[in-house]
Each structure stands twice: as structure tokens, then as C-alpha cells.
Amino acid sequence: MGIMGYLRERMGTILAFFIGFALLAFIVSEVVRSGGSFFRDDNSVLAEVNGEKVPYVEFNKRLEQNTAQFKQSGQSISPQITSYIQETTWNQYLGQILLDKEIEKVGIVVGGDETASMTGSSNPDPQIARQFADPQTGKFDVNRLNQFKSYLQSGKADPSQKQAWTDFLTQLIEAKMESKYMALVSNGLYVNSLEAKDDYEAKNKLVNFKYATLDYASIPDAKVTLTDDDYNTYYNAHKAEFKNQQDLRSFEYVSFNAAPSKEDSLALKTEADKLAESFKASTNDSLFVQINSETKTPITFQKKGSLEPKLDTLMFNAAKGFVYGPYVSNGSYKIAKLTDVKTTFDSVKTRHILIDPATTGGVDKAIAKADSIKKVIQSGKSFAEMALTFSADKGSGTKGGDIPAFDVNGAMGGGQGQITPEYTNAAFKASKGDMIVVTSQFGVHLIQVEDQKGSVKVVKVAVVDKPIEASSKTQTVAYSKAQAFLANLSKDNFDAEVKKEGLKKQTAEDVTGVSASLPGLDNAREVVRWAYKADKGDITDKVFTVGNQYIVTRLSEIKPKGILPLDIVKKQIEPAVRNEVKAKQLNAKFQAALSGSSSIDQVAQKAGSKVVPVQNIVFANPVIPGASIEYKVIGSIFGSQPNKLSKPVNGQQGVFVYVVDGFTNPPALANNVREKQQISQTLTQRSQGQILDALKDNANVKDNRAKLL
Known part of the structure; x- marks a missing residue:
């Protein structure tokens, strides 16, 4: 009775304990199965290098910076380019981590006097000299540097500008320490007379x-x-x-094609024909494009050679209102309409002062600040001095706000980059000497038009595009076939089922954890992530969608980092x-x-x-x-x-x-000094890359990028 009474009194507590324990066990099993942990956030750690955790957020900052720089070059970011940027950023980041440890171990520092010299007037670092060069001569201008330093110390500088300068100095110091370390290693390279003689004979005997x-x-x-x-x-x-050198995966896959059928294409062609008739009658072409086009491209003036080949000759010889199409281009039906023709300048030369809305309290306040600066300049203040003091674009600000000349498409000479459409349109509409305020994706610009040269015919062409896509019927049929194939699979019958169904098996060998594509398949990142969680022989538990293909995969090989077994x-x-x-x-x-x-x-x-x-x-x-x-x-x-x-x-x-x-035998080596110098120069040129390779080879790196990127 005593025991039963004890249980009755405490039954609620006991049940709560066992239910809680069961839930805990379930959660633990899920965490273990998925590779997680209660005690740390695995998703926050990109890698471990010699026991030191590499935060994902820190790596991602660099990745975003490198991606932004790549975008500024005017190139599109494809899955392959994304993979390349990720790999390049990782190698840079890993190299810096390993070098920093070596620098700390050796005791290399950059002292206060050396820093002052690098950022001073007598012997500035090359980056300082470039940033504060005279726009006319291209030579380092100490006055520009001193003006900028005085501005930072005056209390007028934005906190973001001070932080940018601090970050810049930090990078200079880090680069200086790295160059000292590299010099320390390369200066230890020595070529003796016997090596010089052997090398000479190897090339000449x-x-x-x-x-x-x-x-x-x-x-x-x-x-x-x-x-x-x-x-x-x-x-x-x-x-x-x-x-x-790194973990690799190989897998086999079968793809089921869900590309548009002939019926799909004909249906879209009929729709495009009707759209072309409406486009001819349209009186508001910009609105028509915004409503009907898949790609909402702004309608801007373009010079000859800027349009796609099918349009370039047609539009420059047609009358305003001419409509061409539908025609097929880059997987879409397109209809093009000539909306305007004019003659304009071949190129425009400008300078600008960029105001960042984020540091001025919004776009309205940034515009007001730009207007105030404009009035100060109109009253006699130097544009170059105001650019140095106030422009958020430090690259041009240290050059008086100077922007290289660009054409009506915003393209700068020598492939230096691309100007935004808002900036370009405003500069081409203004007159020489005008100062105008324009807002773009980068902020608010105070632009001064310095020069307008040449004469060129330009056209405005509005383009409506309709991608040639598979219908829901086509997609459903392909997906159903893939699902049926997957349902019949086991670890042991993949090849047999492929043969039975008359399918073509494809292979992807030695795929890295950060790969974004497979042979013939772009944007296959989800498939790669699966491969790095699966075991050898595993078959995916779902059908993957990659572009217009449905994919069923089987992991065929795991190659771990290190010496591969026989x-x-x-x-x-x-x-x-x-x-x-x-x-x-x-x-x-x-x-x-x-x-x-x-x-x-x-x-x-x-x-x-x-x-x-x-x-x-x-x-x-x-x-x-x-x-x-x-x-x-x-x-x-x-x-x-x-x-x-x-x-x-x-x-x-x-x-x-x-x-x-x-x-x-060749003539006796007359000048072994020259031979030694040539060998030494070759060794020095190779040393930096080989130093980093050696550090990476000897490092203990646990790489989680396959799961996080």
C-alpha cells in the first residue's frame, strides 16, 4: 500500500519525466542523424583550421565583397561564376589565416614609425600614392593626402568614412607584414655554383x-x-x-527531360504573334514592356553595335515605330520596337560627389546635402576639394571626383566598368558645365558635366520577351516518369533498372563540395549537397529539379582527403x-x-x-x-x-x-653569376605560391563548405 500510495501521489511527476525523456531522446536522435549539436551552432562554423573555428559570417562578408566587385565589372553571375568566386574567396581567406599564424610565430610587426612612413608624404605606400594622385599628372599629390587627413581630424567626417580609412590602413599593415614574411622566406633561397653548372649543362649538353x-x-x-x-x-x-587534396564525390544519375515540346513552342508562338499586333498599336511602350515582358529592361538610347546582331542593322535603318518579330533569341520569343532615334554625343566626361543616404538620414536628406554642396561650389569653392571632403566614393573623391569618359550605354573606355543608367541618362541630357543631382542605386550624385565630344546616331529599342517554357503537362509527364523510376530503385538494382527502362546513365566524377554544376547541368547545387550527406551506394529519396531536367541520383564513390586506398x-x-x-x-x-x-x-x-x-x-x-x-x-x-x-x-x-x-659538351660556363641569378629569380617567382601550398598542405583543415554554401 505504501508503494502504491507513493506512486499515486507522484504519478504526474513521473509521467512528466518519462515523456520529457522520450522527447529528449527523439530530439537527440534527430540532431545526431542530421549531424547537429546541442552545444554549438554548426551552421555558424564554415571550417576549422588547426583547431581554430572560421565563422561563416566572416567568410560571407568577404564573399559578398568579392561578388560585388565582380558584378561591377559588368559580368553576369552564373552558377559556375558563383562557384569560382566562392573557391577563390576561400583560398584567399585560408591563406590569410595560415599566414597570420606564421607571421605571429615569427614575430613580424609593423611599428608606428613604419606605419607613419607608409601613410606619410616622403615615402607613401603605392596604394596611398595612387589614391591621392593628381588627376592631371597622375603623380602623388601630398597636398591631397594632407587635406584628407585634416578633414578626418576636423570632426566633420562621417563615422563611416573614418571607419573606411581605418579598415584601409589595417589592410595596408597586413599586406606589409605578409610581404615581409614572403621576403624572409625568399631571401633564404640560395643557388650555389654547382646548381648553376648543372642547370646550364642540362639545357646545353x-x-x-x-x-x-x-x-x-x-x-x-x-x-x-x-x-x-x-x-x-x-x-x-x-x-x-x-x-x-580535398573530399570528392562521384555519382551516377539519370535525367528526365522536361524541356519545352514542339506543342509548347507553337502555343507560345501564337501568343507572341498576338502580342506583336498589340505592341504595334501601343502608345506607351515603356508601360507595355513593364506589363508584358519577362525581362523588365529600361528603354535607353543605344549606339550601333550595342544591340543584339539580329536587331543592330535593322533598327539603325528603320523608321520610328518599326516592329520586328516575334523572333527566337536566347530561349525566348522576342518582339522589338523602334521607339526613338536621335543624334547625340559620342562620349561625356564628368566628375561627381556621391552622398550616401545611409549616413545622412535617408534619400531626401542626401539630396538636400547635395544641393547645399552645389550652392557652395557655385559660390566659388573648388569641386575637387568638396569631392575630397564629402564624397562617399573615395576612389574618385581623391581624384577630385573624376570619372572616366563614357558612352551613351554607360560603358567607360578600356573596359574600366559600367556607369548606371540613371547617371548616364542625366549626363547625356545635360549641357557642358551643368551641375545636376541624380539618384542611383549607389546613392545621390552631384554631377558636373565637364565635356561632351563627338556625334553619334543612337536608337531606343523596346523589347518584349516571352521565355519558351515547358507547359505544366510536359513537366508533369517528365516528373511522373522520374518518380516511377525512383519508386522501383534499391541500392542494388540501379543499373538494371536503367537498362530495363532504356535510359541513359550519366556520371559526375570527382565533384567538389562547392561545385555548382554537373556535366550538362547548371545550378545543381542541391544535388551536390545531397552527395556530401549520403553514403556510398545511397539513392536519393526524392527527384531533384535542375533546370528543365528531373534528376535521380546514386552515390557511387567517396574519395576522402588524404592518401586514397587501393x-x-x-x-x-x-x-x-x-x-x-x-x-x-x-x-x-x-x-x-x-x-x-x-x-x-x-x-x-x-x-x-x-x-x-x-x-x-x-x-x-x-x-x-x-x-x-x-x-x-x-x-x-x-x-x-x-x-x-x-x-x-x-x-x-x-x-x-x-x-x-x-x-x-657546351662551352665552359663563363658567367655563373648570371646563371645563378636566373635560377634564383625563377625560384623567387614560384616561392609565394609554393609557401601557401605548403602551409595548406600541412594544415589540419575541417571544411564544412559543402554543407553551408
Whole structure:
């Protein structure tokens, strides 16, 4: 009774405990299954480098900066470009982390006096000199630098400008420390006289020889049986070649095409024909484009060569109101209408002062500030001085606000970049000497038009586009086929089902964790993420959508970082292992031919080969004409005595026997100082990249990018 009473009194507490425990167990199992943790936020850690966590947010800041710089060059950001920027940013970031540790270990610093010198007037850093150069002469202007420093110290500077200057100085100091470290390593490189002599002879000592060869191809592959011992022997001798620098995945996939059918295209063509008639009658072309076009491109004046080829000649010879299309271009039906024609300047030269709304309390206040600055300039103040003091665009601000000349499309000369449409339109509408205030995506600009040159015919062309897309019926049919195929799969029957359904299996080999595309498939990031969470042999639990394809995948191989085991590289090394087995047979054939022979001609005749004479080969270029690069053979030749038959040598293409006719030694090295300098210069040029490679190779890096990017 005592026990029952105890349980009755505490039943609520006990049930709560067990329910709570069960929930906790369920949550733990989910966290473990998904690779998470209670004690830290895995999604915040991009990587661990030698035990130090790399925050995702810090990496992402750099990634956004690099992406923005790439966009400013006028190029579009495709999945492949995104992957390239991510990889480049990661290599830069990882290199800096490793270098910073080495710099700290060595004790390299940049002192206050050195910093003052770098940012001073007597010996400024090259970046400082470029930023504060005279726009007319291009030479460093100490007055501009001093004016900017005085402005920062006056209390008038925006906090963001002070922070930008601080960040700039920090980057200069970091770059200086890195250059000191690189110099410390490269200055330790030394080339002695013997190395100079060897290098000189390798490039200039000549050899003439004759050889006979038995090609590996002379033995059919079917007559060669490879054993486990053959594989093991080759693998152990070449193990260092199988070091994998990063995790890789290989997978097989089947795609089901959901591209637009002929019926889909015809239906869209009919719709585009009706749209073309309405476009001809339109009196508000800008509104028509905004309502009916997939791509809402602003209608701006463009010069010849700026339109797509199908339109360029037509529109510059047509009358206003001319409509062309529908026509097919870049996967869309397009209709183009000539809305205006005029003659304008070929290029406009401007300077500007950029006001950042974020630091001035909004766009209205930024416009008011620009108007105030305009009045000050009109009253006699120097535009260049006001640009240096107030412009948020420090690149042009230190040059008096100077912007390179640009054409009606906003393109600057020499491929320097692209001006925004708002800025371009305003500058071409204004007159020479005008000061105008314009708002763009970058902020509020006070623009002064300095010059307008040339004369060019320009046109305004409004374009309506309708992408040629698959109908819902086409997509449903393809998706249903993919789902049906997936439903019949198991780990063991993928190949059988592919064959049964008459499908084509494709492979994606050695895919990195940050890859964004697969062979023939763009924007396949979701598939790659799956591959890095799956186990070997796993089949996806859903149908992936990649562009106009539906994808079903199976993970076929995992290649971990480090020395790959034999079972992973077995297929890769099979041709080389087979050649080694063939080499044993061909060696035996040559050995028999060498027995009792006194000349290379006799050896060739007995072995069923022929003698080939070769002249003027140097050690530094180990190529046998008509054959291939043969490092081992040429190396053996340069270590041989003239007029002596060699033993068989296993080469790249076959087994060789040779006899050296003679060597031609070059003149004695007259100036080994010059030779040493040339070698040293080459070593120095390669050292920076090799230093970073060595640091990365020796670092313990746990890379989570495959899961987070």
C-alpha cells in the first residue's frame, strides 16, 4: 500500500519525466542523424583550421565583397561564376589565416614609425600614392593626402568614412607584414655554383644515340592477367601520387527531360504573334514592356553595335515605330520596337560627389546635402576639394571626383566598368558645365558635366520577351516518369533498372563540395549537397529539379582527403599496372636479344624491332622525337657511357634498349653569376605560391563548405 500510495501521489511527476525523456531522446536522435549539436551552432562554423573555428559570417562578408566587385565589372553571375568566386574567396581567406599564424610565430610587426612612413608624404605606400594622385599628372599629390587627413581630424567626417580609412590602413599593415614574411622566406633561397653548372649543362649538353623499342601496345590487353600482387606492387611504389587534396564525390544519375515540346513552342508562338499586333498599336511602350515582358529592361538610347546582331542593322535603318518579330533569341520569343532615334554625343566626361543616404538620414536628406554642396561650389569653392571632403566614393573623391569618359550605354573606355543608367541618362541630357543631382542605386550624385565630344546616331529599342517554357503537362509527364523510376530503385538494382527502362546513365566524377554544376547541368547545387550527406551506394529519396531536367541520383564513390586506398584508385591505375606486367614480358624478350649481341642493330633484329637514330637531345627537354616524353629513358641515357649497349629500360610507351653515340659538351660556363641569378629569380617567382601550398598542405583543415554554401 505504501508503494502504491507513493506512486499515486507522484504519478504526474513521473509521467512528466518519462515523456520529457522520450522527447529528449527523439530530439537527440534527430540532431545526431542530421549531424547537429546541442552545444554549438554548426551552421555558424564554415571550417576549422588547426583547431581554430572560421565563422561563416566572416567568410560571407568577404564573399559578398568579392561578388560585388565582380558584378561591377559588368559580368553576369552564373552558377559556375558563383562557384569560382566562392573557391577563390576561400583560398584567399585560408591563406590569410595560415599566414597570420606564421607571421605571429615569427614575430613580424609593423611599428608606428613604419606605419607613419607608409601613410606619410616622403615615402607613401603605392596604394596611398595612387589614391591621392593628381588627376592631371597622375603623380602623388601630398597636398591631397594632407587635406584628407585634416578633414578626418576636423570632426566633420562621417563615422563611416573614418571607419573606411581605418579598415584601409589595417589592410595596408597586413599586406606589409605578409610581404615581409614572403621576403624572409625568399631571401633564404640560395643557388650555389654547382646548381648553376648543372642547370646550364642540362639545357646545353647534347647527346646523339640510337634506340630500339618494343611498345606496350604490341601485346594485346586480353593476353595480360593482372593479379592482386601486381596492383599492390604498383600502388605501394606510387602511393604519394594518390594524395587527395580535398573530399570528392562521384555519382551516377539519370535525367528526365522536361524541356519545352514542339506543342509548347507553337502555343507560345501564337501568343507572341498576338502580342506583336498589340505592341504595334501601343502608345506607351515603356508601360507595355513593364506589363508584358519577362525581362523588365529600361528603354535607353543605344549606339550601333550595342544591340543584339539580329536587331543592330535593322533598327539603325528603320523608321520610328518599326516592329520586328516575334523572333527566337536566347530561349525566348522576342518582339522589338523602334521607339526613338536621335543624334547625340559620342562620349561625356564628368566628375561627381556621391552622398550616401545611409549616413545622412535617408534619400531626401542626401539630396538636400547635395544641393547645399552645389550652392557652395557655385559660390566659388573648388569641386575637387568638396569631392575630397564629402564624397562617399573615395576612389574618385581623391581624384577630385573624376570619372572616366563614357558612352551613351554607360560603358567607360578600356573596359574600366559600367556607369548606371540613371547617371548616364542625366549626363547625356545635360549641357557642358551643368551641375545636376541624380539618384542611383549607389546613392545621390552631384554631377558636373565637364565635356561632351563627338556625334553619334543612337536608337531606343523596346523589347518584349516571352521565355519558351515547358507547359505544366510536359513537366508533369517528365516528373511522373522520374518518380516511377525512383519508386522501383534499391541500392542494388540501379543499373538494371536503367537498362530495363532504356535510359541513359550519366556520371559526375570527382565533384567538389562547392561545385555548382554537373556535366550538362547548371545550378545543381542541391544535388551536390545531397552527395556530401549520403553514403556510398545511397539513392536519393526524392527527384531533384535542375533546370528543365528531373534528376535521380546514386552515390557511387567517396574519395576522402588524404592518401586514397587501393580499392578507390584500382580502376584508375589499371592501365599503368597492365603496362608494368607487359614490361616484364618485353624485358625478357630484349634480354634474350641482348645475349650474344654486340650492336644495337643485332638486338633490334632479334627482338623484331628497328633502330631509330636520334640527335641533339638535351636533358632539360626529355622528348624522343616521334615518340613521347621519356623522363626515365633520357635520364638513363645521360648517365651512360658512349658505345655501350644498355640494359632494357621501362619507358612511358614501351621498353627501350639504346646505345649512346656521343655527347657534345657546351662551352665552359663563363658567367655563373648570371646563371645563378636566373635560377634564383625563377625560384623567387614560384616561392609565394609554393609557401601557401605548403602551409595548406600541412594544415589540419575541417571544411564544412559543402554543407553551408
